[in-house]
Amino acid sequence: MNREYQRDYIDDYKQKGLRKQLVDSIRQKGITAENVLQAINNIPRHFFLDTAFESIAYEDRAFPIGEGQTISQPYTVAYQSQLLDIKPFEKVLEIGTGSAYQSCVLGELKANVYTIERQKKLFDLVKKFPFKARYPTLRFFYGDGYEGLPTYGPFDKILVTAAAPEIPEKLLQQLKTGGKMVIPVGEKEVQRMLRLTKISATEFDQEIFADFSFVPMLAGKNF
Template structure:
């Protein structure tokens, strides 16, 4: 059976309608979700499921989050066109592509070379010139990366390291799934206020764990 290379118009309509029904209201986020072709970021075997509201497996034992979670996290991060954004956990590159439509610059960190290389190619194909994919350890960032207005962590952390919070600009926001790595976590949003980082609990989620170091294989 031949896999469809493009979604049916009805699938894209239901995709957008589902996001709106579930409470996504930021028009810039909805437009970004509409404009980025999700089918390019899933495995060929899953092309027919690209616009269903479900997480899908990708290489290296990782996942591409369900569309609602991508849209919700993006909306809650309150990204603006002047912002410099850091993403920890590139995965397929889909979230970075969404963020690239909303911000000035995106730096995305991936520990698996296979995923970093593939994401780089797909993002280049889309013309996402404001995204830099870095092979590295999201828990040990080079000082040369500097600071960010917004940080999104797309893998679970038992707690957010202070060193990562310190990468926020004054008034900057960080969003991350925080809690036990082998069960559900709480999506939390932190905002820098001077040297304080008050947080807000948003919604229960389940993500693959954040792991230290660069993967030796894959």
């Protein structure tokens, strides 16, 4: 996938109208957090996709972005964002930058975002993406999501955007007491969305939510 960052970025009335329809549809599916819905409405999703997908960018489904990765379905982005319950200026660690769409939604929610991507080609694409300059609180890292970013922790919130076979212990250690992690867990085609709240250094409250399907969370870095 080659997103052409030399292209003209135009967000016209048609695209804005389609985006409003998208927001209405995910509201009908159960998303109630108005700040999340507004963030989805404010961000031109078609900017994050190859121009070949521009005419269908506001369908509520995932699309390929290269390297075996996808830009998540908007409902999924909204669902995870709602579970995180972001407050302005919270420090958030995101595992799996991908297209940076979810990263920008977190930025729109006024979070201080530290996001990791293990695919070097996707990481290099995001570095060239002019739209990310709209959110100066986004910080991008090339690395292994399982390792997190201990130098920059602890974090108020952690968001994992890939399917983990189990909850990574190193990420739990980087979560503040009282902080929350949202993560899809499971090794099969469908994963269960979990939210963990850190009660103490060794205690966590676990909540179980709906089933989703994510690409697998892999260890290491891919050059």
